[in-house]
Amino acid sequence: MKFGVVVIPGCYCDHDCYYAIEKVTGKPVEFIWHEQTSVDGFDAIILPGGFAHGDYLRTGALAKFSPVMKAIRAFANMGGLVFGICNGFQILTEAGFLPGALMRNVGMKYVCKYLHLRTENAETPFTNTLSQGQLLYIPIGHGDGNYYADDETLMRIEGNGQVVFRYVDAQGQATPEANPNGSLNNIAGIVNEQGNVLGMMPHPDRSFEAILGSADGKLIFESMVNALVTK
Amino acid sequence: MGLTDVTDVRQGKIFHLQLKDGKKEQVETLAKEVLTNPVIEEYRIIWE
Numbered sequence: 541m542k543f544g545v546v547v548i549p550g551c552y553c554d555h556d557c558y559y560a561i562e563k564v565t566g567k568p569v570e571f572i573w574h575e576q577t578s579v580d581g582f583d584a585i586i587l588p589g590g591f592a593h594g595d596y597l598r599t600g601a602l603a604k605f606s607p608v609m610k611a612i613r614a615f616a617n618m619g620g621l622v623f624g625i626c627n628g629f630q631i632l633t634e635a636g637f638l639p640g641a642l643m644r645n646v647g648m649k650y651v652c653k654y655l656h657l658r659t660e661n662a663e664t665p666f667t668n669t670l671s672q673g674q675l676l677y678i679p680i681g682h683g684d685g686n687y688y689a690d691d692e693t694l695m696r697i698e699g700n701g702q703v704v705f706r707y708v709d710a711q712g713q714a715t716p717e718a719n720p721n722g723s724l725n726n727i728a729g730i731v732n733e734q735g736n737v738l739g740m741m742p743h744p745d746r747s748f749e750a751i752l753g754s755a756d757g758k759l760i761f762e763s764m765v766n767a768l769v770t771k
Numbered sequence: 772m773g774l775t776d777v778t779d780v781r782q783g784k785i786f787h788l789q790l791k792d793g794k795k796e797q798v799e800t801l802a803k804e805v806l807t808n809p810v811i812e813e814y815r816i817i818w819e
Contacts, residue, residue, distance in 0.1 A: 597805070597809055601805075603810065633810070634808060639810075640810060641808055641811045643811060688810070688811060689810070690810075771812040771813070
């Protein structure tokens with residue numbers, strides 16, 4: 541199996557993702573330049589964090605015009621695993637892979653800190669090594685992580701298990717105080733209906749080995765390997 | 772300041788587009804697919 545990490549001008553977490561995947565999974569991983577028109581040979585594609593195209597116009601707005609996105613869309617339609625982290629999540633919503641949108645943090649400040657996530661759906665290719673309700677300790681670093689979707693969309697994604705991670709306190713409660721950015725329902729990460737595309741604002745690529753402060757992030761990458769092995 | 776006649780205020784973005792030979796068709800597409808995110812934004816086109 542082969543992992544791909546997309547390289548878009550302005551994104552800087554590509555090397556973190558590459559290193560995380562290499563260290564955690566030991567599987568082959570390659571960079572994918574955003575002007576490539578083919579993603580043949582890859583089984584999982586990561587859209588890393590950063591500021592793609594300088595966040596011009598809106599965060600993640602212009603990346604959908606990068607030539608590689610057409611191939612990634614076809615890849616996702618065929619069931620390939622696509623994982624957007626932070627800016628990658630913003631790109632996935634702007635490009636229509638995932639519902640809703642990420643807006644400016646409600647406090648109008650960039651927030652950078654460790655926090656707790658609760659696993660709401662442990663049956664996705666990204667969470668199959670986790671248990672329902674399991675807490676993860678993962679850092680965030682973003683100014684535009686405020687997840688919004690209209691009422692009908694919100695009800696739908698809550699109802700059919702598309703909400704994968706929620707911001708919670710250390711006791712696992714999704715309180716307003718545990719919400720760093722104003723996201724509706726404390727939503728931190730969601731999948732598409734098919735379940736093969738995940739977007740999350742927190743950074744497992746910054747929390748995959750203990751020396752970083754938490755190794756909980758590695759569980760997500762390990763789940764992906766698990767899913768690909770059993771495919 | 773005692774200026775109490777305003778009942779509502781909105782803030783948004785304005786994009787001034789200069790068109791080649793008065794070609795208007797692309798503006799709608801640009802508005803819908805690039806300049807706004809329909810999940811959280813609306814647009815209005817004003818021709819000058």
